[in-house]
Amino acid sequence: MGNRILIVEDEAKIARFVELELVHEGYEAEKTEDGRQGLEMALSGRFDLVILDIMLPGLNGVEVLRRLRKESEIPVIMLTARDAVMDKVSGLDAGADDYITKPFAIEELLARIRVALKRKGGNRDSGHMLEIGPVKLDTDRYEVTVKGESIELSNREFELLKLLMTNKNIVMKRDFLINEVCGYDYVGETNIIDVYVRYLRTKIDDKYGIKLIQTVRGVGYVIKD
Ligand code: CA
Numbered sequence: 001m002g003n004r005i006l007i008v009e010d011e012a013k014i015a016r017f018v019e020l021e022l023v024h025e026g027y028e029a030e031k032t033e034d035g036r037q038g039l040e041m042a043l044s045g046r047f048d049l050v051i052l053d054i055m056l057p058g059l060n061g062v063e064v065l066r067r068l069r070k071e072s073e074i075p076v077i078m079l080t081a082r083d084a085v086m087d088k089v090s091g092l093d094a095g096a097d098d099y100i101t102k103p104f105a106i107e108e109l110l111a112r113i114r115v116a117l118k119r120k121g122g123n124r125d126s127g128h129m130l131e132i133g134p135v136k137l138d139t140d141r142y143e144v145t146v147k148g149e150s151i152e153l154s155n156r157e158f159e160l161l162k163l164l165m166t167n168k169n170i171v172m173k174r175d176f177l178i179n180e181v182c183g184y185d186y187v188g189e190t191n192i193i194d195v196y197v198r199y200l201r202t203k204i205d206d207k208y209g210i211k212l213i214q215t216v217r218g219v220g221y222v223i224k225d
Helices: 012-024 035-042 061-071 085-093 106-128 155-166 174-182 192-208
Strands: 004-008 028-032 049-053 076-080 098-101 129-132 135-138 143-146 149-151 213-216 220-223
Touching (some): 004 012, 004 035, 012 028, 035 061, 049 061, 061 076, 061 085, 098 106, 129 155, 143 192, 155 174, 174 192, 174 220, 192 213, 192 220
Parallel strands (some): 004 049, 076 098
Antiparallel strands (some): 135 143, 143 149, 213 220
16 A cells, blocks of 8 residues: 655645645645644544645644644655745754755655655564563554463554554653544543553553553653653
8 A cells, every 4th residue: 555645735736736746656645735734634643744835824834843743753844935944944943854945846755755754664664563561562463462462452442552652752642642542523531541541551551560551640641661
């Protein structure tokens, strides 16, 4: 399956052009013209790379990236206006992997995408099997083992554990975890994540005498390496 690329760009002609080229190259592409929505989509975990324009309605590209980087290491290529040196600097400061100046040749963008995906791929091959201490999680086969023993998790428990393991050493906020595990349209108990953490602790920590998921009071949860 092709890599999935998100295009966040409010200039419809550019967005459409890039989308067509990406699809032509065998990628799957989706686009949005709004910064805020772009951030939400980029955080959804459905994409492998983001092409992010700087001047956007809703939330500008640098701010989108700054917020994105709190939760995710997804590769981001920024689009900047010609000679906007400040844009480049603030984009790279905010954690962009690369930037490209408009107007750009599509071949150049495609080349940068390949480089960014390859760089990411280096970390990713082992990403199908996440491992922290005695806990192993196979993201392809939906299997979790602790000390070599397979354990049964519900879908939401699995997704929660996967998120925390993928983002090890990063404190994950409750709101973010609710959105990711239960969906953005979730309406219900706000302590739902605490409930799933409790289930996970019963199945893993208590049973195997380890301390996997740590509570950060008032904020959320973290799994430390
Ligand atoms: Ca723009």
